[in-house]
Amino acid sequence: DGGITQSPKYLFRKEGQNVTLSCEQNLNHDAMYWYRQDPGQGLRLIYYSQIVNDFQKGDIAEGYSVSREKKESFPLTVTSAQKNPTAFYLCASTNGQTLGYTFGSGTRLTVV
C-alpha cells in the first residue's frame, strides 16, 4: 500500500545536538511538507518542497534545514539553533490533483 513513513516514532536528543527526522513516501507525489505541532497551537509549516532539488521556507523555518535529493525522501534536520525543538513533527505530501494531503504518523521529538 502507498503511504508516507516517518521514522522514528519517538526520538530523544540532548540539548545542542542536531537530529534528522526521516520522511519517505511511495505515492509518487511531487510536493512534500514538514509541519510542527505544539499543544493547542495547531500545525505550523516549517519547510516545503514542490519538486526535487528545490524547497522553500515556511512560516517557522529558523533552526531547521531540509534536503530534497530524491522524489521519495524529504528529511528534516533540527539544528542546535532551534530554541524550542521539543514537539510533534508531521510530514505530508500531495500530488496537487486531489488537493488533499497525505500525512505520515509523525515523530515526537523530545530534547532533554
Next chain:
Amino acid sequence: GNSVTQMEGPVTLSEEAFLTINCTYTATGYPSLFWYVQYPGEGLQLLLKATKADDKGSNKGFEATYRKETTSFHLEKGSVQVSDSAVYFCALLIKAAGNKLTFGGGTRVLVKP
C-alpha cells in the same frame, strides 16, 4: 494573509449527541476547504473537503458546507460515537500559493458513553 479560526475545545458530548464545530476563514483568493481528524498519537487523516462555494463534503456521517457568503465551513455530525473522540482541524488551501495548507488551531472532541 490566509487564516483559519475554529472554536476552541474541548467539546465534551454524550454518545448519540449532535456535534457542531465552527470554522471560519480569511483568504486572499478562492480557497479549497478541508476537515482533518487526528486520533491520539497519530498523523492527520482527511475527513472531507469542498472545493467551491455551496459544495457539501461528507464522510463517515460528518458533513460540512462551503459557505462563501459567511466564509465558513462548519463541521456537523448528527449522532456521535465514542470512536469519534479526536482532534479536528479545519484547513484551507490556495492552489496558486504552493498548495500550502493553512490550519486552524484544532478542536478536541471527547465523546462519553
